[in-house]
Amino acid sequence: MTTDVAVEARNAVKAFGQGETAVRALDDVSIQIRKAEFFTLLGPSGCGKTTLLRLIAGFETPTSGQILLDGKDITNDPPNKRPVNTVFQSYALFPHLSVAQNIAFGLEMLGRPRAEITKTVERMLALVKLEAMAGRKTSQLSGGQQQRVALARALAPQPKVLLLDEPLSALDYKLRKEMQLELKRLQTETGITFIFVTHDQEEALTMSDRIAVMSAGHIQQIGGPREIYTRPVNRFVADFIGETNFLSGEAGEGRVTLASGDVVQVEGAEGRKGKVTVVIRPEQVRLAEAGAAETIPATVESLVYFGTDTHCHLRLKDGTEMVARLQSPASGEAGLQQGQSVGLRFAPGAARVLED
């Protein structure tokens, strides 16, 4: 069934330049984005997020492959023929028009009747809480307000899909948090498919229904925030999303022997043989008394206080370094001391084996 798919990219390739200097910004990307979904493209700078958005918006045509909207091939439609709107990173508000005129622009281009335009603009202004600013020039607005105008302008024509290219990156921390909630609210209220680009993994995890992690023009993994965080499919994803400990070891008989010689039970080790990498999130590392049963011996190298958490840097017998994230004790005193010997174990089901 494809009826619940809003946007689809099929084997999309985008190469810039020719011959030796050609850059494959997107290399055979296939992806299906569902209707009414908050979908996030996440990846480091230069991985092709913007390029994928531009292909969907129609600002670029793919070198090969197809873009489909509601099952219809739109690969060669110009941007003005696509029911898709964009919130630009730089906002790109028209400086010669007022706030209300900016919001009305798309509707006017679609030839909607005057009365309808006026009504929709009012509704949009209310939606982004800018009723009082309708007549202002956009240059007289703060960054957060401009951001809201850009959003209202893109939402006004009721597109099937809204594309947002790092719309929050120019805002300060507090405003960004506010706008994250606001965006999520707008998406739920309007039921429009949002495709959101960010390189901030925390933003991606808190806002998205699903996330595509990209790197170097490829999609590494697509899944819900929990799945991406707890079950990264490869080392890149595990490393890019949150902090992770990587431990090398040898798999055999359903268990893994770490480089330190300690043997651990790890999910995904069944049926594997040879060199593997075990990943474990710092918050899933538990500390116990030195020598406690089923623990790995380690030494506390240093403690870094982060408020709610304390990061405990550990060293295993063979010199492997690890980090454990512990809840700071209420007294404010460190229960641990530098140089102390401890035993560590992994929370049940938390450690996983990855192929490199």
Added chain:
Amino acid sequence: MADRSFSASRLPGFTATAIFVFIALYLPILMLVIGSFNGGESIGAWQGFTLSWFAKAWANDHVKDATIRSLVIASLAAVISTTVATMAAIATTRRRPFRGQTFIYLMINQPLMVPEIVTAVALLIFFASIKVATGYQGLGYLIAAHSAFCVPFAYLPIRARLEGMDLTLETAAADLYASPWLTFRRVTLPLLLPGIIAGMMLAFVTSLDDVVITLFVKSAGQDTLPTYMLAQVRRQISPEIYAISTVLLALTIVLLTLFFILTRKKD
């Protein structure tokens, strides 16, 4: 220790040179302007304030004809050259770089580099053959010639404005369902307008001021203000000419001031 960083104003003779240049530039103009308000005919002696030279010049039918002709030519040439320049500027900035772009850029700006006298002679010969072929003797030749050499003057400020414009604005318009034409009319053109007006004013002033090409191209009885003044000055210098010059100067100053206001970078 005093600030030792380089400053041209501390080179020996800087101040003296600057003063000399300003005097050489502006003293003759100042004398001419004063002369146009002088009661007597001699520029050497002040004989009381008068506006009679202005009145006399305006009463002169030759001056009136030449003025109207100059304004007609300059207005039409400004409009035509600005239209061409706008299209050329958009074509050279709103697309991927193409082979021969530099060549086209040079071609557009050719009137700035080819000696004017060469263009003048070429046009004389070219138009002469057309005159023979068609029998047409009107102002069209002057308007065509002025339109052509004004293009680069109109082109440069328009191109500068286009290059400073945020391209994502046009992308945003297309994203919001504007066809290429509507994108141009509703976004590019309004934002370009200050550049277009500036270009038009520059073209207007350039045309108004032209002597060389006009002299070569004009038919009998087609004097513009500058060629009329040249002809007069050859015979006898009258304060009437000073008065006309002062008016031209005033007009140019007004237009150039507007030009700077329009091309000034805002905030």
